[in-house]
Amino acid sequence: MTRIFRKSWAMLALLALGQMVVVPSQAHHSFAMFDQSQQVKLEGVVKEFQFTNPHSWIQLMVVPSEGAEAEQWSIEALSPNVLMRNGWKRNTLKPGDKISVLINPLRDGKKGGNLILVTLGDGTTLGGGA
Amino acid sequence: MKGARVLTAALLSLSALVAGSPALAAAPQESVSPQPARLPDGKPNLTGFWTPIGGLMDRNFGPGAVARAPRSAAGGTQVPPAPHSPLKSPYKEKYEDERAAAARGEVRFDPTAACLPPGMPRMMSAIYGIEILQTAGQVTITAEWQNAQRRIWTDGRKQADPEELLPTYAGHSVGHWEGDTLVVDTLGVREDALIDQSGLPISEALRITERMYLSKDEPGVLINEITVNDPLVFTTPWSRTYRYRYRPELNLQEYVCLENNRNVDPVTGAPTFDHD
Numbered sequence: 001m002t003r004i005f006r007k008s009w010a011m012l013a014l015l016a017l018g019q020m021v022v023v024p025s026q027a028h029h030s031f032a033m034f035d036q037s038q039q040v041k042l043e044g045v046v047k048e049f050q051f052t053n054p055h056s057w058i059q060l061m062v063v064p065s066e067g068a069e070a071e072q073w074s075i076e077a078l079s080p081n082v083l084m085r086n087g088w089k090r091n092t093l094k095p096g097d098k099i100s101v102l103i104n105p106l107r108d109g110k111k112g113g114n115l116i117l118v119t120l121g122d123g124t125t126l127g128g129g130a
Numbered sequence: 131m132k133g134a135r136v137l138t139a140a141l142l143s144l145s146a147l148v149a150g151s152p153a154l155a156a157a158p159q160e161s162v163s164p165q166p167a168r169l170p171d172g173k174p175n176l177t178g179f180w181t182p183i184g185g186l187m188d189r190n191f192g193p194g195a196v197a198r199a200p201r202s203a204a205g206g207t208q209v210p211p212a213p214h215s216p217l218k219s220p221y222k223e224k225y226e227d228e229r230a231a232a233a234r235g236e237v238r239f240d241p242t243a244a245c246l247p248p249g250m251p252r253m254m255s256a257i258y259g260i261e262i263l264q265t266a267g268q269v270t271i272t273a274e275w276q277n278a279q280r281r282i283w284t285d286g287r288k289q290a291d292p293e294e295l296l297p298t299y300a301g302h303s304v305g306h307w308e309g310d311t312l313v314v315d316t317l318g319v320r321e322d323a324l325i326d327q328s329g330l331p332i333s334e335a336l337r338i339t340e341r342m343y344l345s346k347d348e349p350g351v352l353i354n355e356i357t358v359n360d361p362l363v364f365t366t367p368w369s370r371t372y373r374y375r376y377r378p379e380l381n382l383q384e385y386v387c388l389e390n391n392r393n394v395d396p397v398t399g400a401p402t403f404d405h406d
Contacts, residue, residue, distance in 0.1 A: 032232055032235050032236065032237050033235070033237050033401075033403055050390055052389050052390035053384075053385050053386050053387055053389045053390065054245065054385070054387040054389075054390075054391055054393070055390075055392070055393070057390075057392065072405075074392075074403070074404075074405045076392075076403075078186075079258075079385060080383070081258055081274060081383035081384075081385055082186060082187075082258065084383075085187070085380070106403065107235050110403070110405065111405070112403055112405060
């Protein structure tokens with residue numbers, strides 16, 4: 001096991017180095033619209049899950065305060081090619097599912113953001129690929 | 131072989147362990163090289179699926195994995211530009227304007243956001259990986275990103291006369307082998323493509339040289355040294371190096387950008403965030 005661990009740490013070190021010298025990835029569009037200095041956690045009910053290119057979307061109904069009417073949030077996540085390699089499936093989210101999401105919110109204050117991770121009803125967490 | 135199998139199993143359980151820990155994300159499996167190592171013509175075998183080292187497919191790979199690093203080293207929203215030489219006027223002023231807008235959080239038009247191909251050399255940044263098919267007289271590269279494709283003619287033909295070429299996103303590429311290095315010359319890239327997400331521009335004078343070879347030190351690592359020579363845009367030629375890891379456990383996935391693009395206004399082409 002020692003050898004394996006050594007290899008893995010060497011690999012992690014290599015990865016860390018790689019991140020310093022390799023330009024961060026480009027995705028479909030600029031992420032300037034999202035405030036990456038802020039993280040917001042939302043709990044809500046899935047209205048729709050679009051597992052699509054170039055990006056996936058979760059339409060999430062969120063009740064802002066007790067007794068208030070639910071508001072719809074648009075949560076953007078990366079494309080199925082990335083998400084499936086991270087454990088997502090097309091039916092990971094279904095309408096009516098109660099979930100929580102961690103997002104970088106839109107800068108303009110509208111109800112939307114970029115998914116960092118989702119926590120499913122059974123406690124499973126999945127990365128949004130961001 | 132038995133030892134290798136045990137090692138693989140141990141590595142798999144290790145990656146499962148690591149994948150459960152968001153702080154570490156997942157290490158990719160031990161690297162392997164394409165087999166056979168050489169094709170019947172004696173050239174190194176580059177055929178297969180490759181992902182950029184340190185990129186998205188390394189950074190958060192495996193069930194439950196979460197990105198370990200913010201999108202840029204500064205923790206901000208800007209992707210650092212390619213390590214280019216100084217720009218010449220008028221490209222310099224236009225580019226500075228683009229950068230200032232990005233720093234203010236403004237989203238400017240990017241052809242790839244409208245589902246147009248990234249083109250050369252941008253497609254070789256290969257966010258999701260590239261599939262290389264090496265056949266007699268031709269090397270075909272498909273980037274998973276936008277399904278962008280290019281063909282490198284290795285049948286001995288001469289580079290085309292730029293005056294005769296219709297500019298395309300991928301440009302016109304001819305390649306030859308210098309020992310175990312595939313040397314590729316590319317001309318005829320469209321001027322409305324961009325070199326990178328920062329908006330580095332292209333002129334009709336763009337000429338790209340690539341030197342692709344398998345690392346002698348690291349098994350399963352492909353190196354691509356790209357030199358950008360655009361005397362109208364840049365003061366001197368400049369180079370950058372991409373390193374890709376062979377990933378036989380992955381396949382190129384379909385990526386049809388027009389399927390559900392909520393990031394560009396379909397009428398004006400302006401960047402947007404469609405709330406429905």
